[in-house]
Amino acid sequence: MTAEEDRTGDSRRTGDRISLDRHSTRYRTDFEGLSDEFHAKCPVAWNQEHGGHWFVTGNRQLFDLARRADVLSNDADVRNERRGYDGISIPAIPKERRNGMVGGFIEMDPPAQRHYRNALNPYLSPAAVARWQPVIDEITRACLDEVIETGSIDFVDDLANIVPAVLTMAMLGLPLADWGVYCEPTHASVYTPPGSPDWQRVRDLSVKMAGRLAESLRGIRDNPRPGLVNAVLTADIDGSRPDDGEALGVVQLLIGGGFDTTTALTAHSLEWLAHHPGERDRLSSQWESLRDSATEEFLRYFTPAVGDGRTISQDVEINGTRFGEGERVWLSWAMSNRDASVFDDPHTVRMDRTGNRHASFGLGIHRCIGSNVARATFKTMLRAVLDRMPDFACDPARAVHYDTTGVINGMKHLPATFTPGERLGAGLAETLTKLQRAVDEQRLAEPVTVRRERAVLDD
Amino acid sequence: MKVRVDGAVCQGHTLCAMTAPKLFVLRDEDGHAQAVSEEVPADQEELAREAARSCPEQAIVLF
Ligand code: SF4
Numbered sequence: 001m002t003a004e005e006d007r008t009g010d011s012r013r014t015g016d017r018i019s020l021d022r023h024s025t026r027y028r029t030d031f032e033g034l035s036d037e038f039h040a041k042c043p044v045a046w047n048q049e050h051g052g053h054w055f056v057t058g059n060r061q062l063f064d065l066a067r068r069a070d071v072l073s074n075d076a077d078v079r080n081e082r083r084g085y086d087g088i089s090i091p092a093i094p095k096e097r098r099n100g101m102v103g104g105f106i107e108m109d110p111p112a113q114r115h116y117r118n119a120l121n122p123y124l125s126p127a128a129v130a131r132w133q134p135v136i137d138e139i140t141r142a143c144l145d146e147v148i149e150t151g152s153i154d155f156v157d158d159l160a161n162i163v164p165a166v167l168t169m170a171m172l173g174l175p176l177a178d179w180g181v182y183c184e185p186t187h188a189s190v191y192t193p194p195g196s197p198d199w200q201r202v203r204d205l206s207v208k209m210a211g212r213l214a215e216s217l218r219g220i221r222d223n224p225r226p227g228l229v230n231a232v233l234t235a236d237i238d239g240s241r242p243d244d245g246e247a248l249g250v251v252q253l254l255i256g257g258g259f260d261t262t263t264a265l266t267a268h269s270l271e272w273l274a275h276h277p278g279e280r281d282r283l284s285s286q287w288e289s290l291r292d293s294a295t296e297e298f299l300r301y302f303t304p305a306v307g308d309g310r311t312i313s314q315d316v317e318i319n320g321t322r323f324g325e326g327e328r329v330w331l332s333w334a335m336s337n338r339d340a341s342v343f344d345d346p347h348t349v350r351m352d353r354t355g356n357r358h359a360s361f362g363l364g365i366h367r368c369i370g371s372n373v374a375r376a377t378f379k380t381m382l383r384a385v386l387d388r389m390p391d392f393a394c395d396p397a398r399a400v401h402y403d404t405t406g407v408i409n410g411m412k413h414l415p416a417t418f419t420p421g422e423r424l425g426a427g428l429a430e431t432l433t434k435l436q437r438a439v440d441e442q443r444l445a446e447p448v449t450v451r452r453e454r455a456v457l458d459d
Numbered sequence: 460m461k462v463r464v465d466g467a468v469c470q471g472h473t474l475c476a477m478t479a480p481k482l483f484v485l486r487d488e489d490g491h492a493q494a495v496s497e498e499v500p501a502d503q504e505e506l507a508r509e510a511a512r513s514c515p516e517q518a519i520v521l522f
Contacts, residue, residue: 067468067516121489126473128487292477296513355512357474363515367470372490448487 016042021049022090022306022330022406023193031405032347035338043339044321050091053309053328054321059339059359064318066331067364069110071323073313074366076107083313083326089407090309090330100245104253106308106366112237113365116250119235120369122447123171123228129372131448132167134455135435136380139166141424142431144388151420153389156413160266161187161259164377166432168258171373172251173227173445174216176432185209186259191402191412210248213255217247227445228254254370262374264304264410266381271414272298272349274394283351284386294351295379300358301349303334306409308362333359334409389418460499461522462507464492468518478513479506492518 020027020034027034035057038045043058044065056062065072076087078098086092087107102108105116122128143162147153165179165186185205192202220229232250235242242250273280283290308331312323323329337358338346361368368374385392393416400412426434434457439445444455462482464475471490475483482503483492499507499521511519 063517118489121471122487125471125488125490126476126485127490296474354509357513357515357517359515361472361515364470367472372473452487 016045017048018042018045018055019048020055023404028401028403028405031334032338035335035346036340038335039339039341044319047330051328053090053330054312054323055330055332057332057335057339059336059342061319061321062331062333062336062359063363065329066359066362068316068318069365071312071314071316071318072310072329073109074107074113074310075109076102078102085311085313085326086309086328088309090328092309092328102246102249104250106253107249110365115237116232116235117365117369119231120228120254122449123231123445124369124372125448126372127452128448129376131444131451131454132171132373133376133380134457135170135438135444136163136167136377137384138431138435138457139163139428140380140384142426142428144384145423145425146428148388148421148423152415152417153392154413154415155270155385155394156263156267156411159381159385160263160270160414162428163381164262164373165259166435167373167377168255170435170439171228171258171445172254173220173225173229176436176439178212178216179432181212182209182255183259186255187263187410187412190256190260190408191404191410193404210252213251214244214248217244217251225445226443226447226450231447257368257370258373260408260410261304261368261370262377264408265298265302265374266378267411267414268302268304268409269298269378269382270385270392270416271394271399271411272302274392274416275396276349279349279351280386280390283382284390287383287386290351291379291383293353293356295375295382296356296358297349297351297353298378299360300337300343300353300356302409303337303358303360304409305360305362305368306334306405306407307332308366331362333362388421389416392416392418460504460507461497462494462499462511463497463520463522464494465518465520466491466493468516469514470516470518472515474513474515475510475519478510479503482507482510 038057043061045055047053047055073085075085077085078095078100105113140163143159147158165183166176169176169179188202189206192198221233224230232247310329312327314325316323340346361371398415402410469491473490475492476485485492511521
């Protein structure tokens, strides 16, 4: 190798090598130290784990690469019909274990990816989500009413798991009462590794969920009802309709995205607020001015979806790094969100941070399509907890974080106590029945292009 | 000061409208942003700068 080559940098040879398993304890417990080290030494590193892949953590480097749809592919070519790429998971899911399943449009490239997004955006845009606000308020109210008189809550099980799940069901056009069938397997399959004692049970639940979902999809195909499922089934993808398997993958992507990430954000933020009561009181009393900046800061700091994989689709040199076709890349949204060259004091939560251009929803054409749902749901839950349980206290010994944060930085349980309060209305089951009626009668799950009015809920 | 959103770069993160609601509107269908008008009123210049800094895609052009 010449000195020139060495300087312009092929990180695989010049020493910017790391060896980091994102599923290791080290990644979870030494996250801040590792971020600082990589930013200083190797913002674009060659990670020797998982078959070797680029590991991008520098904010600038990530920004310059992640938006390059011309040189990156999300394609999961499960039948080896194109170039055999492996989608967005690193380590890759072995093709033989996929059973032909593609994880929805986040594992596709344009134009198909764009066709799906164009079909679904009118259900998920800010204007579309605003119509659901009364429903989000009501699910949240009912969840808190279930526990408000007892003085104790598990913020994950009793609130943050339920509100996003029920809302997602409503937007999909699936029965609200089915939320429980989807909720546990969706969360548990993220944090239960193969081989763990609970794995078989979670697998059984997942099989049951897939069965129920396939059945619901058939039902909606035969008797269309408004919602995201119908939009997927009738989408025009390059002149044809998706087959059953592809539609199932897309709907599972919407469920996975809708359920686990907002739960993770909410649990972490509530835990942080419990341990910073002064900041909690400040957020509560200055809600109007801090609501948005605090939400973006919690998104930055806790980055629920920690990163995404890609495959380099053509040889390219960016900022002096030469990427080769077929090589895999991990885009670390979470670490780039801690880069001190962009964020002052990056490992500190500052609820009034300005210029907070975090990458927690991803960057470029695959930007999280549910970001507006996530923000609205998160803000509603937070405001309700601050109002109705202002003195909540979390016991650090009983909070359970995911064992591995290599994909989602989430929590399994977050028990808390608070001064009991009074119920405001009906419990969850009764509320869901009422909401189901409103969803059906007012056709709330239509896209905003068809129905512009907000939901109206009578008491 | 003038402002423009580069439609080819914007991905609808909505930070701009959150930061400067008087300067940016989001399309109903997909939440992508447009400037309400090219001219930034004098009392909105600071917010325009803050919106440009906050945009994750750096799609906001001030000129
Ligand atoms: S913040 Fe940037 S990407 Fe987001 S809507 Fe505004 S201009 Fe578009």
